[in-house]
Amino acid sequence: MTMERKLADKTATVGIIGLGYVGLPLAVEFAKVGYPVIGFDVDPKKVEKLMKGQNYIDDVKDADLKKVVKDKKMSATNDFKQLNNTDAIFICVPTPFSPNKEPDVSYIIAAANEVAGNLKKGQVIILKSTTFPETTTKIVEPILEETGLKAGEDFYLAFSPERIDPGRKNFTTATTPVVLGGVTPECTRQAKMVIEQVTNHVHVVSSPEAAEMTKLLENIFRSVNIALVNELATLSDRMGNIDIWEVIEAAATKPFGFMPFFPGPGIGGHCILVDPYYLSWKAREFDFHTNFIELAAETNESMPYYVFSLMVRALSEHGVPLTHAKILFLGAAFKKDVDDIRNSPAIKVMEILLGKGTTNLIYNDPYVPELKVNSSTFRSQELTPELLRLVDCVMITTAHSEYDYEFIVENSQLVIDTRNATKNVKNHREKIVRLGSGKV
Numbered sequence: 108m109t110m111e112r113k114l115a116d117k118t119a120t121v122g123i124i125g126l127g128y129v130g131l132p133l134a135v136e137f138a139k140v141g142y143p144v145i146g147f148d149v150d151p152k153k154v155e156k157l158m159k160g161q162n163y164i165d166d167v168k169d170a171d172l173k174k175v176v177k178d179k180k181m182s183a184t185n186d187f188k189q190l191n192n193t194d195a196i197f198i199c200v201p202t203p204f205s206p207n208k209e210p211d212v213s214y215i216i217a218a219a220n221e222v223a224g225n226l227k228k229g230q231v232i233i234l235k236s237t238t239f240p241e242t243t244t245k246i247v248e249p250i251l252e253e254t255g256l257k258a259g260e261d262f263y264l265a266f267s268p269e270r271i272d273p274g275r276k277n278f279t280t281a282t283t284p285v286v287l288g289g290v291t292p293e294c295t296r297q298a299k300m301v302i303e304q305v306t307n308h309v310h311v312v313s314s315p316e317a318a319e320m321t322k323l324l325e326n327i328f329r330s331v332n333i334a335l336v337n338e339l340a341t342l343s344d345r346m347g348n349i350d351i352w353e354v355i356e357a358a359a360t361k362p363f364g365f366m367p368f369f370p371g372p373g374i375g376g377h378c379i380l381v382d383p384y385y386l387s388w389k390a391r392e393f394d395f396h397t398n399f400i401e402l403a404a405e406t407n408e409s410m411p412y413y414v415f416s417l418m419v420r421a422l423s424e425h426g427v428p429l430t431h432a433k434i435l436f437l438g439a440a441f442k443k444d445v446d447d448i449r450n451s452p453a454i455k456v457m458e459i460l461l462g463k464g465t466t467n468l469i470y471n472d473p474y475v476p477e478l479k480v481n482s483s484t485f486r487s488q489e490l491t492p493e494l495l496r497l498v499d500c501v502m503i504t505t506a507h508s509e510y511d512y513e514f515i516v517e518n519s520q521l522v523i524d525t526r527n528a529t530k531n532v533k534n535h536r537e538k539i540v541r542l543g544s545g546k547v
């Protein structure tokens with residue numbers, strides 16, 4: 108039966124490899140529109156939870172997941188032989204970097220090997236993990252073609268980057284346009300048919316390389332612009348009479364040609380911090396140095412150290428020696444209203460403090476019950492007036508919406524605000540040291 112037919116009568120089975128922030132929402136979307144979905148993950152705990160209908164990703168509704176599992180529309184397994192029972196496969200595995208900031212595509216290679224071991228004619232394979240150009244054609248395609256089957260003839264291979272923004276409510280899988288580039292025109296056509304089942308708009312580009320580069324451009328664009336405002340925030344603090352947040356708000360009134368980006372304690376997560384390095388690494392193969400990427404990374408990665416220096420200064424003005432200071436971090440996640448702590452700047456600042464011998468660190472994060480920093484494990488403490496009064500300094504590293512900032516400032520002695528979260532606080536503003544406010 109052709110893919111058209113299987114899609115039309117909803118018998119096409121969709122396989123999703125990697126059931127994390129990207130893979131699980133996609134799996135549930137396909138199951139919700141009526142396709143049988145098999146999720147594959149090497150983590151037995153995730154497989155076990157999913158088989159019980161238990162959700163672990165905030166962007167997925169608990170009820171949706173429960174329903175598709177109960178209705179037997181979705182199952183999860185670590186038995187990769189079941190890939191052979193699928194018609195379309197999405198690869199959504201991690202693409203981290205090494206400690207030396209070199210791309211680690213070992214997860215993609217492992218997933219491609221599993222697909223190759225179970226490849227059959229007519230299957231559509233779509234790589235979604237963010238990666239450098241030529242990963243699809245020079246890494247994945249050769250692994251799959253070792254089977255003797257050929258891309259574009261026997262199976263169909265494409266790259267289609269993920270644009271999910273965890274925590275965002277105004278765009279969903281259905282309403283976010285998807286970019287797609289196949290290895291051959293037939294690969295693109297086949298992959299487009301599959302993706303269109305869950306998305307309204309698929310934008311086709313001429314090759315997997317163009318699609319891979321599109322994702323990197325999107326993230327590098329953010330990295331460079333965040334670096335620009337981070338630099339201007341530190342300049343504002345040096346000049347002493349300009350509040351960068353006020354300036355950004357004013358510039359954002361321009362209805363064209365400007366897009367607001369905001370400073371902070373550094374960038375974290377799995378995308379903006381990591382992806383630019385994928386391209387700068389690849390560029391070196393062509394004797395090319397991506398100066399914008401390097402400069403942006405240098406600026407953004409200096410921010411946790413800058414925030415640390417703000418803290419040292421503020422504590423010394425309060426007569427508290429750094430090594431004796433009790434410091435409460437508000438927010439461990441890398442951005443507001445999510446539980447993702449990967450490469451979180453809060454953790455980076457805590458590491459810097461621990462390295463300087465400041466061991467009295469406490470944190471609260473409604474989304475993150477436990478946190479590992481170096482070899483120490485911390486547990487989120489309840490945010491009470493007593494706790495706020497007990498500490499020498501409260502550091503706002505993540506501006507979660509549910510924090511009551513008036514209450515926080517009222518009960519604290521000193522608040523270092525790296526996110527402009529205290530913007531609307533009316534009382535006791537003298538206690539606040541705000542990054543980029545020009546008054547630190």
Ligand SMILES: NC(=O)c1ccc[n+]([C@@H]2O[C@H](COP(=O)([O-])OP(=O)(O)OC[C@H]3O[C@@H](n4cnc5c(N)ncnc54)[C@H](O)[C@@H]3O)[C@@H](O)[C@H]2O)c1
Nearest residue numbers: 125126127128129148149150199200202217218236237269
């Ligand atoms: N998180 C985001 O907001 C986001 C947005 C866009 C793109 N991306 C990209 O999507 C990819 C996946 O990111 P994520 O955030 O979902 O990662 P994640 O860590 O949340 O999930 C990845 C999952 O893959 C599993 N896994 C690892 N190796 C595997 C293998 N060989 N076979 C099967 N499963 C395996 C892991 O156990 C994990 O559950 C990355 O390339 C990332 O850069 C992420």
